[in-house]
Amino acid sequence: MLLPCAVRRPLLRCIILSAISLWIPAAARNKEPYAMRISCGARDDITTKPTNTLWYRDFGYTGGKFANATVPSFIEPPLKTLRYFPLSDGLQNCYKINNVPRGHYQVRLFFALIADPSFDSEPTYDISIDGTQIYSLKSGWSNIDEQSFVEAYVFVTDRSFTTCFHSTGHGDPSILSIEILQTDDNAYYFGPLWGKGTVLRTAKRMTCGSGKSAFDEDYGGNHWGGDRFWLGVSSFPDSGQPTSTEHNISQTSISPNFYPENLYQSAIIGDDEQPDLSFQLEVDPNKKYSVWFHLSEIDSKITGEGQRVFDILLNGDIAFENVDIIRKAGGSYAALVLNSTVEASGRILTITFRTKPGSHAIINAIEVFEVIVAESRTLAKEVKALQNLKTSLGLPLRFGWNGDPCVPQQHPWSGVDCHFDRKIVKWVIDGLGLDNQGLKGFLPNDIAKLQHLQSINFSDNSLYGGIPSSLGTIAGLQIMDLSYNQLNGSIPQSLGQLMKLQILNLNGNLLSGRVPANLGGRPLHRASFNFTGNAGLCGIPGLPTCGPHLSVAIKIGIAFGALFALLLVVLCVLIWWKRRENIQRARKIAAAREAPYAKARTQFGRDVQMTKHYRPHEARNNAESGKVPLLETPDGPIFESNAIARYVARLKADNHSHTLWLFTPGTSFTAEFPHVDRYYWTMVNLPNFRKVLGEVKQADAVPPVPSQEKQAEAEEPVRSKVEEEVAEKAEELEQGKKLYRWTKVDISDEGNRESVNAMIGEEDVFQGEALLDATCFE
Secondary structure, three states: OEEEEOOOOOOOEEEEEOOOOOOOOOOOOOOOOOEEEEEOOOOOOEEEOOOOEEEEEOOOOOOOEEEEEEOOOOOOOOOOEEEEOOHHHOOEEEEEEEOOOOEEEEEEEEEOEEOOOOOOOOOEEEEEEOOEEEEEOOOOHHHOHHHHEEEEEEEEOOOEEEEEEEEEEEOOOEEEEEEEEEEOOOOOOOOOOOOOOEEEEEEEEEEEOOOOOEEHHHHOOOHHHOOOEEEEEOOEOOEOEEEEOOOOOEOOOOOOOOOOHHHHOEEEEOOOOOOOEEEEEEOOOOOEEEEEEEEOOOOOOOOOOOOOOEEEEEOOEEEEEEEOHHHHHOOOOEOEEEEEEEEOOOOEEEEEEEEOOOOOOEEOEEEEEEEEEOOOOEOHHHHHHHHHHHHHOOOOHHHOOOOOOOOOOOOOOOOEEEEEEOOOOEEEEEEEEOOOOOOOOEOOHHHHHOOOOOEEEOOOOOOEEOOOHHHHHOOOOOEEEOOOOEEEEOOOHHHHHOOOOOEEEOOOOEEEEEOOHHHHOHHHHOOEEEOOOOOEEEOOOOOOOOOOOOOHHHHHHHHHHHHHHHHHHHHHHHHHHHHHHHHHHHHHHHHHHHOHHHHHHHHHHHHHHHOOOOOHHHHHHHHHOOOOOEEEEOOEEEEOHHHHHHHHHHOOOOOOOOOOOOOOOOOOHHHHOHHHHHHHHHHHOOHHHHHHHOOOOOOOOOOOOOOHHHHHHHHHHHOOHHHHHHHHHHHHHHHHHHHOOOOOOOOOOHHHHHHHHHHEOOOOEEOOEEOOOOOOEO
16 A cells, blocks of 8 residues: 655655555466567577576667677676677667567666777767666776666557667667566556656665675566566665574565565664664766665564664655654564655765664665656657658668657757657657768658658758659748759649748759749749759749740650650561562572572472382272373383383483483582582482482583484484383373362361362372372372
8 A cells, every 4th residue: 555654845755655555456467477688699599597587689679780798797697799889870779679568667788898809898878768868878887786787667658669879979889688577567656756757767776684686586576576686785884784584574575566575584774883874875966766665674672663763864854754664564574665756956865764762773675766757759650751761861870860869859860850849749850951961862752741840951962853742731841952962853833832931942953844933933022942053944034934845744655656656667677678588588599499400409309209119009009090190010000200200211221311410420520519519419328319319420520411402303213112102191291280270178068178188199108218298189
């Protein structure tokens, strides 16, 4: 139960947290609290002894670099790596952990040194949590155990947790570990100032009497109380003696703070020589501190009320008067917790336990927290707009745009001006100043989400692309300087809606088109607009006169039309060229066929094609079926005119007409026709050709060609009867060929298909092998 206590001075507020406090079911008893422990710089998850604590690797939470760590204090976890943030990565770097359940958390960060002598041995920097600065490392921290970490109690309201490290120019921030441990929602409630807008930073926490430091985990404490570190002290510098007991202590480990029982089994107690106790703590002036006193009567000599009574003073002011532990706790060996808040006027906080006559003071443990009012955050949609702007502008790492752009107020983002809007109780962005920063990106459309902007200065960079028309929706914009970039396109008409715009510098770009009329007349109203240095702009005094203005859509249409016409011309040229090539190729083929050697080669191929090996049963069938012309020979019948002519030609031994007349015995004549010569000798030496033609030899020279009359006279006397009959048949065949008429028929008709099949002969085969892939008609 929380009981208000009257105090003598208005600056002091006190609350008694009794061991018989009302049960507040803030912590879910049926499940473990959320816990996230990160080993900074670790590439793999790690488990540490002796408590088998699991530490997660820090991949994906932040930037920076990792290195081996030197741990300066026995308090720190036994981890071997750390993460540090060089100045080249920017002035602020952050860890952001998402999907953290909403609630109240104990957050602890341990610091360490980089295990490399080339680095500054002890960096100093500032630490913030969710935009609120909670601590500044002091010089010499690596030599003081309690300064090797910082701890705070914060509320997570948006399921994400962010802690940032702000460089102060004294070395690179280096982090050993981060712990995020869920506690009871009402933990460390201290009065009206307590709430979600309050952060409690641990300034001092000590267990008295034992002299042994420990964590809650070592005491076997409830996890809903977190894992607090208790610095062990056996006495105060000028007073006190240690005492302890093994007696059980009642009313411990209860909500909302869940203090472990071991905490109350030791104490510092005054003696006869010095019955009072006194302790001093270094603090920051003008800050509020919440002080928690842990008391239990563990002296067996004190058995009843009134035997030990004392006052508790903070900086000389009474916080609690006539403290009687047995009376307030309900007996001996029972826990009692008292809490008071004080504002420090100087750098020292003095805590005094002043006894009544005949009494000795006693104290089991003390906690001191700095009360920090949490900073209001920047409007979320404007933070997101700045993050998108960071990406589109290609902002270098040295800008360090991480965390919240406006808070902590000591470390706003470079190039960003902030304003606190009391109506919405949020910070907003009212200025961007990124001129002459070597930026090479573009302006995104969602820059207009920064609706509170009054000035924009991106001059002297290398920005490209167009000017977003959405800028015309920022009603309060007064200054826009985009000069000396590489912006192109036209000036948006929407800029004419900016009635508060006083300075508009667009000079030194690649803009084109007509300047909007509602901007052209604005300089008459004491505004300063500069459009010079854009060769394509026109339409106002000082710029060229505009000709017929074509819209962007029309320009695109014209470009596509011209491209189509060009492609059509190219296609026509290709078609003409292809047709010309085909005609020339056909002429060359026709001319080649008229050559004597080509005619001979063609006739030779036809002879071979038309000649069939003698197959008696086929010959008999052909004879019986009435196929003509037909020649009966001693070797059997021969049909088809070409075959008959060849047979008759061979009857005369000295007749070489069955070979090309150029190739008779001899050499050297065809040297000037190497390709023809090679083709011919390749063909005539094939086995099937040799069987028909026999051995072929080459002539020495071109034999004289007799005239047709002499040739006829020479041939006429040597005709035999068989030759005359063959000539007769050949003449009849030639006469018949002239009467042939070819007709295209539809073979899908059954009758037509049967007629065509009857005309098609069997496949030509020469000595059992197909000679050509062709169809022969009877």
